[in-house]
Amino acid sequence: MMNNSYSINRLILTNYRSYEKLRIDANDIKNIIITGDNGAGKTNILEAISMLSMSGPFRKAKLHQLGKIGSPDSTFTISSEIKTNEDILHLGLSYNYNNAVKSVYYDDDNDTENEISERRQIIVDNMNIQVSELQNFIRVVWITPFMDRLFSEATSERRKFLDNLICNFYPFYGVSLTQYSNLLKQRSKILKKQTYDEKWLDAIENEIAEKGVSIAALRIEFEEKLNKILGENKTNFPTIQIKIEGNIEDKLKGAKSVDVEEYFRQILKKNRELFKYSFSPAVEGIHRSDFSAINMDKGISADQTSTGEQKCTVISIILAYCNMLYLYFNKYPIILIDEAPAHLDDIRVKDLFTELEKIPTQIWLTGILKSDFDFFNDKNSLFIEIEHSSIK
């Protein structure tokens, strides 16, 4: 049935969030439907699955806060049996707080050194692997309630959404982004000092420009590929076209890479001056880019549409993206949809379920009411109703 996809045969959570121990057996099951009241632990399960993919977890969270509160330490494990075609592999992820505190990392938000490592330890069939290698073993995409107002949200949320999609498509894209952001931090540290070696700064800015333009080039390539598939839309969801908005990307669409690198270098050079007047002046670049989505059926931008319509836009993009992964890698990803029916009217819920049923891959859905998922009663589905463990 699911020859061109991955599926989770078994999932075991230990000390993860609200679960001391949870085991789900889903051998060859296509649809896993998890229902229960608020706080029952539905999102926690999907979040755990998202951790098995490169761009997870899908909720902003620090790894050292994911271990079950009250357990002796913040150590947790997510272990799974994954089926790809006829191959079965064991993918395990653990976070060990006691080991982790010994290392040092750079905090994304504060540019400060933090003592707690946020590194996931991943083992595939007894072999340690890097997070960036995960996509050789599993791909997961998701739609969460946080995306319901994606197009009215701050730029950074949209950029993250798009970057996540691109990360799963180009294996080295995520690594490039991390390198780029580290270079920016390095640059700003140097500039905050009163005196610095100008040659050193030149070299770093040069690297930022080169890396930045190569990232922009991948974004443009991705935009083209995705738009082509979005344009072939055969679903009842809106036909969407996306457009990346960024100064570097804009320039690169009409110029040679070397010229755009030079343009970027000039921006960085000019920006140095601002450090005299401000502690941390913003600098333009691919780390500030955004994207917009045009609803071609209505001829308007997605940010002008309603909440439910915005969710439909996200659905269109994710469905097209699944087809894109299939086209290029011959495999559909596992799809997670948290609060699948939320904001959607009855017709659109049915349209969504119909589309999901057509894709030969494993789907994990959550919702409050089991009766909202009657569509799946006569299909290959597993229903999990979570009892509210501690109503307070």
Ligand SMILES: Nc1ncnc2c1ncn2[C@@H]1O[C@H](COP(=O)(O)OP(=O)(O)OP(=O)(O)O)[C@@H](O)[C@H]1O
């Ligand atoms: N580290 C943790 N340790 C213990 N419990 C936690 C931890 N993190 C979150 N929780 C609890 O897990 C519970 C379930 O959360 P979850 O987000 O999965 O609920 P949900 O079923 O998706 O609810 P909703 O319908 O409101 O979205 C919450 O009550 C939350 O407080």
Ligand SMILES: [Mg+2]
């Ligand atoms: Mg939830």
